[in-house]
Amino acid sequence: MSVTGEKETRIGIVEKNEKQKVESNEKTLTDDIPKFNHRGWRAMPYIIGNETFEKLGAIGTLANLLVYLTTVFNLKSIAATNMINIFNGCTNFATLLGAFLSDTYFGRYKTLGFCTIASFLGLLMIQLTAAIKNLHPPHCIKESSTCEGPTTGQMAFLLAGFGSLLVGAAGIRPCNLAFGADQFNPNTESGKKGINSFFNWYFVTIYFAVFVSLTLIVYIQSNLSWAVGLAIPAALMLLSCVVFYMGSKVYVKVEPTGSPATSIVQVIVVAIKKRHLKLPENPSVSLFSYMPPESMNSELAYTYQFRLLDKAAIMTPKDQINHDGSPTDPWNLCSVQQVEEVKCLLRVIPIWFSALIFFVAGVQQNTLLVFQAVQSDRRFGHSTFKIPAATYSIFSMLTMSIWLPLYDRKIVPRLRRLTKKDTGITLLQRMGIGMFLAIICMLVSAIVEEHRRTLALTKPIGVEPRKGAISSMSGLWFIPQLVLSGLAEAFTSVGQVEFYYKQFPENMRSIAGSLFFCGMAGSSYLSTLLISIVHQITSKSSTGNWIPEDLNKGRLDYFYYVVAAIEVLNFGYFLLCATWYKYKETGRSSLESKKTETSANGV
Secondary structure, three states: OOHHHHHHHHHHHHHHHHHHHHHHHHHHHHHOOOOOOOOHHHHHHHHHHHHHHHHHHHHHOOHHHHHHHOOOOOOOOOHHHHHHHHHHHHHHHHHHHHHHHHHHHHHHHHHHHHHHHHHHHHHHHHOOOOHOOOHHOOHHHHOOOOOOOOOOOHHHHHHHHHHHHHHHHHHHHHHHHHHHHOOOOOOOOHHHHHHHHHHHHHHHHHHHHHHHHHHHHHHHHHOEEEEEEEEHHHHHHHHHHHHHHHOOOOOOOOOOOOOHHHHHHHHHHHHHHHOOOOOOOOOHHHHOOOEEEEEEEEEEEOOOOOOHHHHOOOOOOOOOOOOOEOOOOOOOOOOOHHHHHHHHHHHHHHEEEEEHHHHHHHHHHHOHHHHHOOOOOOOOOOOOOOOOOHHHHHHHHHHHHHHHHHHHHHEEEHHHHHOOOOOOOHHHHHHHHHHHHHHHHHHHHHHHHHHHHHHHOOOOOEEEEOOOEOOOOEHHHHHHHHHHHHHHHHEEEEEEHEEEEEHHHHHHHHHHHHHHHHHHHHHHHHHHHHHHHHHHHHHOOOOOOOOOOOOHOOOOOHHHHHHHHHHHHHHHHHHHHHOOOOOEEEEHHHHHHHHHHHHHOOO
């Protein structure tokens, strides 16, 4: 072979080796990128089906639980109300722990599967308290003014059921919305619209579940049999478990990426360490910038709020950088990206607190209104059929069930053409409308209660055992306030969930979901505290207790005016927070940029 031929052969071998090396590196690069086959609406029958049956099971039990505790377990009204509020608060606050475990260790799929089973076991235990005579106290004798309360063992078994429900709610509530949104590709227009619609339709399923629960299930519980009425929700929850696992092969299952709390703590610790450093004049250029290649989070633009945290990203001569651009010691130097992620959380907190106060108005429509309905004319027309007291909340659910599809399909497209925004109006504007409607709702509630009490004292139609005179006011008078409550929820609750989901970093979306329920938990505790304070203060006043066992002897309307005044102050506070708030500005995520670069190289 000639020298020239040998040379060409060697060059060819080198080029082949280099090509194989490049292809190997590119293959390694693409292997690091998670490949998700977003099925979008194809996965929704399983997810929506699971959600519907889960909500039918949970709400079918919880909706009438106040009546169950006062009639079967013979608890006093105030004690039962506070017990429900505390339980709701605990289940909602537990979502923080569930979200942390999901995002850090288990992922949303495994968390939802385990917690759905836990909810089923909890509902089954509560059903057994009604089905087995020894698990609840004996029924009260109508002629007797005293009733035997539950024993320690009976309460312990009931609370064990509550505990299992708490475990279920801790994982289901923060993960179900984020898990559903995971099925859509957020980097496509159809995926973005799918996510927006999913939030609205998710709440439609909840309201449908509440509608069925407050009619059929509550009627069976109140008029036919508690044992059968509580067995139906338990069976539906079992069906929810089956439907969830049927879609296992279809779901996008985002794996946990480690604790997001570590990065938050690092920023705070480093900012404190470097608190004596002077902030640079041009922070967007001077601060340390680094984006981990494996991060699922979108790259955030620099903002001038909470600038003290910027000190965590100031480089000093002691700070060392690794060959890949990351800091050698992340407890001495943080990136601008980390700082901006913490700023996202801090900006949301004032809005969250305002939403917490907002929910106080809704709590009253689910608790105290039940006692009002008990002492009202619940007959349907001229028949002898009585609408169960807990069923009146159905009008709130019906309002939301009708309004949300109308808003999603008719109003949002028209608003989108006017405002050029995907959501029609901004999420904070949507929340603000709901908060204003909550004020009107409480004012109407006070007026209706004053009318009910007046007729109860002047034109009673009977006497409710252990409660007092029944007002001749029709229970249908509660519809206006419930419609207003439903509209307020439709605007603020849905807007709030979507707001948290979009404003939080992507690796904290389960925590974002838990924040909504933490607001509801705080409102339950705040409502309990407010009722207890008013109950204690007014019981010693000359006008008498505002919230006694017999509402006709109290002034519940005054309490509603107090709540309305609180909501007015909260609305003003929200407007200030909304004016100050800066929405998250993002680019592509690190993984998405990585995919684009790989595609540009021909892979």
